[in-house]
Amino acid sequence: MADVLKKVPVREQDPKVRATNFEEVCYGYNREEAVEESQRCLGCKKPKCVEGCPVSINIPAFIEAVKEEKFEEAFKVISESSSLPAVCGRVCPQESQCEGKCIRGIKGDPVSIGKLERFVADWARENGIKPEAPAEKNGKKVAVIGSGPAGLTCAGDLAKLGYDVTIFEALHKAGGVLVYGIPEFRLPKDRVVGPEVENVKSLGVKIETDVIIGKTVKLDELLEDEGFDAVFIGSGAGLPKFMGIPGEQANGVCSANEFLTRNNLMKAFDENYDTPIVRGKKVVVVGGGNVAMDAARTALRLGAETHIVYRRSEEELPARVEEVHHAKEEGIIFNLLTNPVEIHEDENGWVSGITCIRMELGEPDASGRRRPVEIPGSEFRIDCDTVIMALGTSPNPLISSTTKGLEINRRKCIVASEDTGATSKEGVYAGGDAVTGAATVILAMGAGKAAAKGIHEYLSQK
Ligand SMILES: Cc1cc2nc3c(=O)[nH]c(=O)nc-3n(C[C@H](O)[C@H](O)[C@H](O)COP(=O)(O)OP(=O)(O)OC[C@H]3O[C@@H](n4cnc5c(N)ncnc54)[C@H](O)[C@@H]3O)c2cc1C
Numbered sequence: 001m002a003d004v005l006k007k008v009p010v011r012e013q014d015p016k017v018r019a020t021n022f023e024e025v026c027y028g029y030n031r032e033e034a035v036e037e038s039q040r041c042l043g044c045k046k047p048k049c050v051e052g053c054p055v056s057i058n059i060p061a062f063i064e065a066v067k068e069e070k071f072e073e074a075f076k077v078i079s080e081s082s083s084l085p086a087v088c089g090r091v092c093p094q095e096s097q098c099e100g101k102c103i104r105g106i107k108g109d110p111v112s113i114g115k116l117e118r119f120v121a122d123w124a125r126e127n128g129i130k131p132e133a134p135a136e137k138n139g140k141k142v143a144v145i146g147s148g149p150a151g152l153t154c155a156g157d158l159a160k161l162g163y164d165v166t167i168f169e170a171l172h173k174a175g176g177v178l179v180y181g182i183p184e185f186r187l188p189k190d191r192v193v194g195p196e197v198e199n200v201k202s203l204g205v206k207i208e209t210d211v212i213i214g215k216t217v218k219l220d221e222l223l224e225d226e227g228f229d230a231v232f233i234g235s236g237a238g239l240p241k242f243m244g245i246p247g248e249q250a251n252g253v254c255s256a257n258e259f260l261t262r263n264n265l266m267k268a269f270d271e272n273y274d275t276p277i278v279r280g281k282k283v284v285v286v287g288g289g290n291v292a293m294d295a296a297r298t299a300l301r302l303g304a305e306t307h308i309v310y311r312r313s314e315e316e317l318p319a320r321v322e323e324v325h326h327a328k329e330e331g332i333i334f335n336l337l338t339n340p341v342e343i344h345e346d347e348n349g350w351v352s353g354i355t356c357i358r359m360e361l362g363e364p365d366a367s368g369r370r371r372p373v374e375i376p377g378s379e380f381r382i383d384c385d386t387v388i389m390a391l392g393t394s395p396n397p398l399i400s401s402t403t404k405g406l407e408i409n410r411r412k413c414i415v416a417s418e419d420t421g422a423t424s425k426e427g428v429y430a431g432g433d434a435v436t437g438a439a440t441v442i443l444a445m446g447a448g449k450a451a452a453k454g455i456h457e458y459l460s461q462k
Helices: 031-038 059-067 071-079 085-091 113-126 149-160 189-201 219-224 256-264 290-301 321-330 441-460
Strands: 026-028 141-145 164-168 206-208 230-233 253-255 282-286 305-309 333-335 338-345 351-364 370-374 380-383 386-389 428-430
Touching: 026 113, 031 059, 031 113, 059 071, 059 113, 071 085, 071 113, 085 113, 085 189, 085 441, 113 189, 141 149, 149 164, 149 189, 149 230, 149 441, 189 206, 219 230, 230 441, 253 256, 256 290, 256 386, 282 290, 290 305, 290 321, 290 386, 305 338, 351 386, 428 441
Parallel strands: 141 164, 141 230, 164 206, 230 428, 253 386, 282 305, 282 386, 305 333
Antiparallel strands: 338 351, 351 370, 351 380
16 A cells, blocks of 8 residues: 555656656656545645645645546636646645645645646646636726736636736737746646636637737826726736846856747747757856756756856755756756856857855845855856856836836835735736746736735725
């Protein structure tokens, strides 16, 4: 009999093979594995896992349905709270959310809630099951800016309440970071993201791509001229940060966002596309979050020896545990407690190396993490031809600078209520990375949900 203290293991592509392709790394559970794993759930009366889920999915109820092999019922339960379950089952940091609170985790492994969610969502898609049809239209129009998880969730929830919703998206494809940032090998675009966007559209949501709010049309014009009764801003945080160190302008230095967008949205890895991309032989990625892991694993798959340079220790790596584990298995070299100080270029202006300094951890800083401190005299050089900066991003100020009366804070994030998404401007709501700065898919979805409720309350009184 299987050990109930352990998760049912999930099948994955062999690390050596997958390091050379862009196919999905994790295969997920099949029917038998999902049912077996579901039986580890204790069905707690006061489920802590639900408290750990920012969109409050009724986790014990959907797992109970999996136990009984009622997969359509399980999908219905999840769909009441989430419009992107196949996405969340793949990319949520479950270890710090639902699974982090699971009682089973006190002695043994927590229930594999993420993999069960993924199984149910994949089963529903493969069996043509759609979310429930929306209510009758109520005649009110809402504009949503951005088609990432925040915008899609807000739009889906409002459509279910009968609103006429249009999403305006700057790029040519809907999905936000799900299509331009997170690589194919973690989140397949046509097979997984596309159908979940279609599910939102099936609720009646219209999506207009190639529309940049603040350039093509201003937010104020949506309210004053285009007949929208309210606007939700879910424009994310797509502006990359750089370090400001000498040599950063050299050829071969780029932001992780640009590198990943060229590869994911513009398919540089696929020989049928002519998108140019830096294909380094030896690549250094600076940073320790999910973005850094994605950039490093992409560079590896494009044929490079790839190093991560991160200024804190392994314990502080902000990336999901699974991504760090996968990156190590694939052969990414981790240079921890290390910080770049200068990038060197050759006579042609191309990157030839990076000087780094060793760090040690001092007292905790404002974030509660121990502050990295330089060790004097410990500089050393890593020869490389490409440096990818994955140091975080901030919101693009285009919308805030072209909209009257929209308050932002000193980090350029839009100021909005956590409970309702209401901003300083009447009828305008915001949520996701545009408000918090770079965060997670599920937090953006939670904010989209809260704002849909806020907009509904506001428009119900008008
Ligand atoms: C490479 C990478 C990997 C990540 N990995 C994970 C992970 O594993 N797990 C996790 O939980 N989170 C991960 N994240 C973070 C997560 O993807 C984001 O927190 C989340 O997507 C934020 O959602 P959002 O809807 O607020 O914004 P976004 O997903 O950024 O979507 C915003 C959308 O608004 C559009 N937009 C911007 N300005 C305008 C405008 N003026 N007019 C019209 N449209 C506009 C953008 O084009 C974009 O499509 C990752 C992020 C990146 C970059």
